[in-house]
Amino acid sequence: MELETLTFKHVENLWDAAVADALDPVERLVYRSNLLGTDWRITNTGGGNTSSKLMETDPLTGEEVEVLWVKGSGGDLRTAKRANFASLYQDKLLALQDVYANFDERGPKTPAEDAMVAMYNHCTFNLNPRACSIDTPLHSFIPHKFVDHTHPTACIAIATAKDGKRLTQEIFGDEVIWTAWQRPGFELGLTLQQICRDNPQAKGVMLGGHGLINWADDDKECYLLSLALIDKAAEYLVQRDKGDETFGGAKYKSFDPGERADKLAVLLPWLRGQVSQEKRFIGTVETRDAIMQFVNSHDAQRLAELGTSCPDHFLRTKIKPLYVDWDPETRDLASLKSKLTDGLEQYRKDYAAYYENHKRPDSPAMRVSSPTVILIPGLGMIAWGKNKSESRVTAEFYNAAVEVMRGAESVSEYTAIAKREAFDIEYWLLEEAKLKRKPPEQELSRQIIAIIGAGSGIGQAVAERVIREGATVVALDLDQEAAEQTAKEVLDEIGMGIGVAGSGISGCGDIIGFGIDITDRESISAALQQVMLAYGGLDTVVVTAGLYVSPDATGHIDDWDWDRTFAVNVTGPYLVADEAARIWETQGLSGSMVITTSVNAAVAKKGSFAYDTSKAAANHLVRELAVTYAPLIRVNGVAPATVVEGSPMFPRARVMASLTKYDIPFDEDADTATLRQQLAQFYADRTLLKRPITPDDQAEAIYLLLGDRLGKTTGQILTVDGGLHEAFLR
């Protein structure tokens, strides 16, 4: 195979010599890894690993030694940086084979094999703190300088086909050698070493039930070889694709997108309530054509029951998804719900039986037994995770699993990993240790929070505050652009690429933004429908949107402004609560609502009738809603005073009018922020604590009311005003 001159049909050669040649050898490894990780057809999020064996100067002896640089535990090839790679003395790694040979009982899954993992740390070169992956011996024991291990859907299709060995031979001749499924670890490393000895011509190994590993003595050649092998497998499958007859052909029809969205929006909160009985989940809905073809097919039930195969896949998707055999043409959601209820019960029983049948004396306790992937004809796939990025990655993995099954079934018969093997990976003590190393979940992780008024001021501050606690956030505002801007800024702040937007690594939250008009019930309902489709449910609503209309010089406002003030400040939160209540009721999970009122609700002030009376009504609305929605939903209020900073309620004109009203001298040419500061300090001086009140102060109070620490408080107004004694309640 002349790699340099090859063109690829199913993958893209992204190698840029001008870039690569300017890099040092380790950077070249990072570069190669990032290129491989960019394409989902080559490897899945968090899956696969790469290595280079490089000559380095030993800091102890000053001599040249061979060092294995290999992607460490955790992280993702697409985003990997130098720090994601472990570095180990290659000669010490090889010497571990002698240590291993001294164990009396050796072999796959023996204590001896697991004991070797702890030994890798002893081979660390130059104090590199990156934890080693269990795939380290696969890379070390292959006697070539550069090794790529990937999880390409086309290769997994061959690797999971019933006659994968024959297919591997047919496609690759003696270039790629088949090896039957074996759990990654020391023994698989030894197997690969033996394959290389027995087959000096070989360039790679098809790892049964798992993926591909290949090597070269030049890094660019290794990359091109990965592409060439994957492309070859993909082309073989495409030539034999069954088209409309895939998965036995269509059994059911899809809804048109509009009806599908309506049905999903009704179903999702109920379904979220059902799957969240042990722990709350965030959803991702997948309706792409390939998924619809699968869920609507004759074979979906049989194939779904078999479960996924590649270890990376089933650790996320659980051993199998829940498929419900429901005919969309009946349009009968009640029968769908009843089928789902039965299906979930059976799924949990099956999972408990799987655990009981395979557990070992030292197995960790059984984990959550609800499915993370649910397949419904006509509607699509719904994936669940502890946060948005996890559910998105779970969806990505099942998408890949469907591609794997499509390929395998087009040339042979798809086979899943044996349940015993699946269990021994899912409950592997090393996997458990990995889970235990993860930081604890954040306080608002698993919580979906809609913030209305998030385009500016307090609402924006709340979005920034709760996302840092792991919340899944919807930023809503009358000003759609402002809502989108908040979402964008918050995402940028928590760092695109290091955890959000699909990389599935970090536990931080997620945020989307769009428009809403809380004076219009239809607009509220439409916005909440979007929330359902984006996240699958709703736990908490925060309403910070408010309206203050400045009176004219005589202190009056016109009737229209009076109505508008009440529409936004009182009717708005009421309508929002009324619409959200339908979701809360079908979901059946505890939740919370916080409404921003004002100290003006308790203090009569000349010249702001409409605002003050509307806020007094809002205070009572908090109590009415608390009574109405107890015990499921807690409803509380936050009463700020004079939050001037960043507030749309204090435009320049109002600030200047207020400064004039209070006889405060000011520079008419000063910028708005400066004038606001001046006014804020004036207000602050009237309070007991003499400190200006900021949106962040309100956000902190709202965050406190949302979380469990005030989980037994409802129907209350928390005043955050710096101590305004006129507002003290008696």
Ligand SMILES: [Zn+2]
């Ligand atoms: Zn792998």
